Amino acid sequence: MSMIVSSLKNLLSKPDTVRYPFERTDIPSNNRGRVVWDMERCIWCRLCEKNCPTKAIVTDKAAKTQTITRVRCIQCRTCVDVCPTNTIAMEPVYSEPGPAREVHTYAVGMKKGEYTVGLMPLSERDETRLRKR
């Protein structure tokens, strides 16, 4: 086959691309995406906090919260795998890039999928700024 034939064949066939983001792309259901907690099930074993390779998760047993620093998460699925009670799940989405230095906090009593947005601890933000310089 030559490229001319291939070009003409492509011209007559349906395009392979989609007009993302106006159209949906198919994301596999097991795509490693955003980490979410179902706080009703958490037994405060802190395994996710201990095993997270980037230390993105902070478990606060007293305040009954799980906090994740989104920019630190590398979506390796370790926390989901170690969780003994299936508290943690991963939503199959592609993570959006962004500069936000935010932490998301999941607390007992919140509805499923709900979280509060906070700022990264000051010490860490300073550290990042120092590193930048």
Added chain:
Amino acid sequence: MTDAITGLAMLIAVPLLIGLLLGIDRRLTARMQNRVGPPLLQPFYDLWKLFGKERRAVNQAQVSFAAASVLLQFTAFAVFATGGDLLVAFFVSGAGNLALALGAFSSRSAYGQLGGQRELLQVLAYEPVLFLVIFILGWQNGSFLSDAFGENLLYLLPLALIAMVPVVLITMQKSPFDIATAHQEIVSGVYVEYSGTYLGLLKLGHWFELAFVFGIITLFFSADDIVISLLGKSLIVLVFVFLAVLIDNSTARTTRGDMVFKTLAFGLGLTIINLVLLWIDVSGAIW
């Protein structure tokens, strides 16, 4: 009087049509590559965006050359559209290309230098062919004035029309002959040191240049009925765009020596054969 009005209408309408043609070109290219491609009006959006950007130039000379390039190309097309002399239009358009090359040289950037040099080589490659085609058109027609073309020349000069293919490839900056604007080699060469409004100006100049070259192609066909005439002219142009896109999508870029040699051999060869055949049989009976 009517001539002046049609000329004026052409001056406004044709650049818009060229923009649309480039949109079709991009859409076709995308479909041949199995992509959806941009909206049809993308070239206009691009131009609009460039004109909306900050004005920054490397030096003053560069700005003057950009302005000169767009003005000369516009003049060339205006001469053509208002029924002027084709030879004048040809040389003015050539001067526009020269201004583009000089603008690239003035920036003192290594890529600009290479781009400018390659632009001159392109001029060397396609202008003799274009000149000969214009000459053969004028010779056959008996006049070099663009509004004096009323006769159908297609069956007399088919080889000269085919000789225009590499010329269109070069002016449309299509592979295998997109030497001066080679993105992956010299980072779009002549355009590399331009940005924003001035880049937009150069792009507009390129539209006028295309308008002139496609104008020459439309001279090959003419009919008594104005509708058939216009349809035939647009068809030839569309066929040329389709061919250019197809060739663009099935070849790699050649090198500069190759471009000069192939364009000259192919273009000059065909036009000269056509000329010789005409000369042997002046009555046109064998056609």
Added chain:
Amino acid sequence: MSAAEIDLRKKLERMSLKSPRPRLIDVIAADRRDGTYDLIYVFHHEGAIVDHRYVVNEDDDITSIADLYAGALCMEREIIDMYGLKFNGVTGGFLLDPSSPKNPLRQPRKEVAKDV
């Protein structure tokens, strides 16, 4: 050139003359934490790894083997950057520039701040 270095050079020359000629994989340096460094020349010879290990001092003038294997040049330059060792006739500046930290892989280094 000290006796150890001459030995190194000779051994590597002999190594490079073997038939089939061994392919140089890498030149590895590692800090021994007492001012001396391991210098490991790793070859691929007849389907397996063959390595030659040397201990060099910080200020030794090590002979470059870039004339035996042109590809060794970049490996040596990297060692110069990372450990500050000296190779005859080779300059650093491969990965680091003059404003970068000096010899970043030398040990013992300051304790890395534990992540919170």
Added chain:
Amino acid sequence: MSRTSVIPFGPQHAAFLEPFHLKLQVEEEVVVGAEMSFGYNHRGMEYAMAQDFKRTQFLCERVCGICSFHHSSAYVQTMERLFGIEAPERAKLVRMIMMEAQRLTSHLLALGHIAETVGYENMFMQFFREREEVMTLVNRISGGRVHYSMNAIGGIRKDVTYEGLKDIGETMDRLEPRLLDLRSIVRKDRTLRKRLIGVGVLSKEAAFDWCTVGPTSRGSGLPHDIRLTGFDGYGVNGVKFRPIYYDEGDCYARTMVRMDEVIQSVDLIRQGINLMRDGPFLNAVKGNPPAADAYGRVEAPRGELMYWVRGKNEVQLDRIKLRTPALVNVPAVSAMIKGARVADVGPITVSVDPCICCTDR
């Protein structure tokens, strides 16, 4: 007045995907001298990776995005040697399948990239269309397009299901005829051959001298391939494998090596699926790495990738050294580039598939 002018290629250049700098001495579009500089992408990986051997498992995937799985396979293989254990056969075969899948993505990227540098946009798009098929496949299997995070020291973290294997097999069936089509185009296309044949010749001797590996050396007639030494699934009985090599040593030979290896990878993936048997997939390790050292090598898409690790009975490692294939392949460009035209600098550089993430680490 000197006739030589200096043209800076990079650190940012349209033909390069990643930052590195080529200072070309040019006489009328002919290159008479070239100087290379690196380090624009240096992240201190060897330092960072020595901090915690468990976290390194995730960090080593981030050395390079195109051969991430090869990096993690090389790392876990080295650690397995260090701990003195061996991964179960099923894990080895999964690794082999995923490594070949990643070789597909990497080679198709390299092929598309080389088509792009010679101004062949359509061919670039065709290669990337097929690549996308593999990318979505590995996304379905592992959950990530680039970082598979499937490896663990002693095996793999999660088993591939029966449906997953079937999916891989079906995708390969879909892909193969299209890849064969592309190969016949690359073989025949006149303009492409014209641009690549005889350009950037690296002789067999020079290829050896510069210690080149992978398709760069196999394009110069040196048939070495680490897959022959039988690491991971390649050592399993029944996997048939023969290295592909061409003798010419020019850009076209390197391109054809990749083109043939793409077809070969499809075949190896099928062999892997056929050999797959049920069984354990992880021999977990306990404790810290002992104070010893070990080598681990895999054949990454660009060639032999070597890890050397020395432990010290702690969570930290004493030293971890990566010898990436790009570190030896990219400097060899300076041997190919003399006497080339400016127009050929792009194809020559890209034909070794320069991975600057790997070179700089």
